[in-house]
Amino acid sequence: MLTARFDALRARGRRALVCYATAGHPDPERSIALWQGLEAAGADVLEVGVPFSDPMADGPVIQASSQTALSHGVTLEAALDLVSRARLGIPVVLFSYLNPLIAAGPGVLRRAAEAGVHGVLLTDLPVGSDPAREAWLGAGPLAFVRLVAPTTPPQRMAEIARHGRGFVYLISRLGVTGVSAQLPTDLPETIASLRAVCALPICVGFGISRPEQARLLGAHADGIVVGSAIVRAAGESVDAAVALARELRGALDDRAS
Amino acid sequence: MQTLGVTDGRFGAFGGRYVPETLVPALDELAVALEAALADPAFHADLDGLLQHYVGRPSPLSDAPRFSALVGAPVWLKREDLNHTGAHKINNALAQALLACRMGKRRIIAETGAGQHGVATATVCARLGLECVVYMGEEDMRRQQLNVYRMRLMGATVVPVTAGTRTLKDATTEAIRDWVTTCPTSHYIIGSVVGPAPYPRMVRDFQAIIGREARRQMLERAGRLPRTVVACVGGGSNAMGIFHPFVDDAEVELVGVEAAGHGLDSGAHSASLTRGTPGVLHGALSYLLQDAHGQVHPAHSISAGLDYPGVGPEHSHLKDSGRATYVSVTDDEALEGFALLGRLEGIIPALETAHAVSWIASHRGRWTADQPVLLCVSGRGDKDVAQVSELAHAPG
Ligand SMILES: Cc1ncc(COP(=O)(O)O)c(C=O)c1O
Numbered sequence: 336m337l338t339a340r341f342d343a344l345r346a347r348g349r350r351a352l353v354c355y356a357t358a359g360h361p362d363p364e365r366s367i368a369l370w371q372g373l374e375a376a377g378a379d380v381l382e383v384g385v386p387f388s389d390p391m392a393d394g395p396v397i398q399a400s401s402q403t404a405l406s407h408g409v410t411l412e413a414a415l416d417l418v419s420r421a422r423l424g425i426p427v428v429l430f431s432y433l434n435p436l437i438a439a440g441p442g443v444l445r446r447a448a449e450a451g452v453h454g455v456l457l458t459d460l461p462v463g464s465d466p467a468r469e470a471w472l473g474a475g476p477l478a479f480v481r482l483v484a485p486t487t488p489p490q491r492m493a494e495i496a497r498h499g500r501g502f503v504y505l506i507s508r509l510g511v512t513g514v515s516a517q518l519p520t521d522l523p524e525t526i527a528s529l530r531a532v533c534a535l536p537i538c539v540g541f542g543i544s545r546p547e548q549a550r551l552l553g554a555h556a557d558g559i560v561v562g563s564a565i566v567r568a569a570g571e572s573v574d575a576a577v578a579l580a581r582e583l584r585g586a587l588d589d590r591a592s
Numbered sequence: 593m594q595t596l597g598v599t600d601g602r603f604g605a606f607g608g609r610y611v612p613e614t615l616v617p618a619l620d621e622l623a624v625a626l627e628a629a630l631a632d633p634a635f636h637a638d639l640d641g642l643l644q645h646y647v648g649r650p651s652p653l654s655d656a657p658r659f660s661a662l663v664g665a666p667v668w669l670k671r672e673d674l675n676h677t678g679a680h681k682i683n684n685a686l687a688q689a690l691l692a693c694r695m696g697k698r699r700i701i702a703e704t705g706a707g708q709h710g711v712a713t714a715t716v717c718a719r720l721g722l723e724c725v726v727y728m729g730e731e732d733m734r735r736q737q738l739n740v741y742r743m744r745l746m747g748a749t750v751v752p753v754t755a756g757t758r759t760l761k762d763a764t765t766e767a768i769r770d771w772v773t774t775c776p777t778s779h780y781i782i783g784s785v786v787g788p789a790p791y792p793r794m795v796r797d798f799q800a801i802i803g804r805e806a807r808r809q810m811l812e813r814a815g816r817l818p819r820t821v822v823a824c825v826g827g828g829s830n831a832m833g834i835f836h837p838f839v840d841d842a843e844v845e846l847v848g849v850e851a852a853g854h855g856l857d858s859g860a861h862s863a864s865l866t867r868g869t870p871g872v873l874h875g876a877l878s879y880l881l882q883d884a885h886g887q888v889h890p891a892h893s894i895s896a897g898l899d900y901p902g903v904g905p906e907h908s909h910l911k912d913s914g915r916a917t918y919v920s921v922t923d924d925e926a927l928e929g930f931a932l933l934g935r936l937e938g939i940i941p942a943l944e945t946a947h948a949v950s951w952i953a954s955h956r957g958r959w960t961a962d963q964p965v966l967l968c969v970s971g972r973g974d975k976d977v978a979q980v981s982e983l984a985h986a987p988g
Contacts, residue, residue, distance in 0.1 A: 387886075387887065388756065388888040389756070389761065389765050390765075391612070391769060391772075391874070394769070398755060405887065410886075410887060411885060412885070434871050434873065434888075435885060435886035435887070438885055458612055459610040459611055459612060459872065460610060461609070461612070461613045465608055465610070482612075482613045484613040484616070485614070486613075486614050486617045486618065486775065487616070487617065491616070495613075506612075506613065509614060509772065509774070509776070511772055511773065
């Protein structure tokens, strides 16, 4: 379903809007309303963040949302339950740290697929780090999406691209998740060097919050991922987050016209 | 030197490199730089010189006549408390700081619990002219105010961490976040045998000087190897440092003492090896305190340096392979050990070390007179005196 979505976008010359939201934030019920609202606003893919107690790759906004979600008792199994209740028409990618997945046991990938999840992305399982677990994830029912960082050398980019499924997630800049006023000026070149070794669609994430950033990146990447900005807005209200998604959708489509 | 079951940065099933992609090239760079440094006589000359003339090594091996009389066997004390800055932590901090210089990285990041690793890192950064940023949980800053002041005196920036349990776990997470942001120009000096490869092996090798000296000193002074080597285990660096050179001596028993906090069944302890299950935290697979959902369970110990829900992966391997044994000691028992060594030997140990003291004391009669016990006195107790005196005067 991920691949079909990107193929359809490519055929129409459109860019993907990938929205991240932490499962169970601001609370379980509003989490479902938020996801449905993001779909209605034109999101192409939803990344559902699995709350974790020690999110070492996340900045303050997503850390706080994880804490809130955990205080509502939302862990991996509860997140899957929310996904199945949301009945979304867009592909869902689970965004998790490895430990909750290990603790959930080998059947978790099947359960996630049954709940309506299509892909999985792990912040702390880089390519080559654990062949047995990577093989388990790669052979399962979910598309195993891999990440490329600004520090990744070209040869390794190619290796990551070979292992990836669905799309490749390019981290825009050094650091943890969180909105940035400025993206690196050499980001277009980074995208181009990844493009040279990667047949999969490329989505750029980390730091993106504003329409002009979406417009700029739309000229180079196949999609953008918006996380902290959505989560921060959702902390105010579901409507605010949905409005932001709509605005970013508009900016991405604008580019094409 | 032996490499027990180490393949590809793993110790049996444990260890690994579970980190964000951004850090993978930084860890590769570190592994290459480490190998080059270890093969370079100039690196060893610099390190050995500073260990001798700045840290004060070799540290003494003290006999402990009155404590030995109580235990019923000769107990020997490896005196890491006599190192400059008062704990074993400086062995590793110094070596890693020299490595950072070789890599051209002039900004150092560290996490600290008890403050001993932070102080050691601030110290070597002052000596080598490096910028130093130390992450420390707010709760630990309260427990270890004196060490916060010491770090700042030496020019380090101490950043309070208010996330989660506000202790070592969260300080480590925050230090990793800094490193993900600054890895091209900063080196992260992890304070124990934890974290992603190559850290656990590197820190062990830098701490193994404890065991190499102690093994030689035991042969010289006691005329034989110890029957049992005992050390406290937080992340596990002083224990790995003293254990490592004895791992191939099959007749030497290795005992690691974890913090049982309010008791193993209280839910408030730091006994990851005794009560944890394998899981991934801070870049490595190892025994971990966690719930059924894979969320990390907050640790507790009276000693900030043991207050950590994980443990170095090599200890997990030594436990599963049966080569080492892991036991635990409660807060109250540790306080008894703290007082005991002061009263009997005139050595006030760190509260961390006091756990190991207490375990030996409570096992008096376990050894015969020809079975020496070697205890790693990982640090001195000055940093803990204020906290302990408050407890002693607390009502109730
Ligand atoms: C004196 C002392 N001993 C032991 C420890 C525990 O660390 P490790 O288990 O890595 O030796 C600490 C940590 O701060 C310490 O300060």
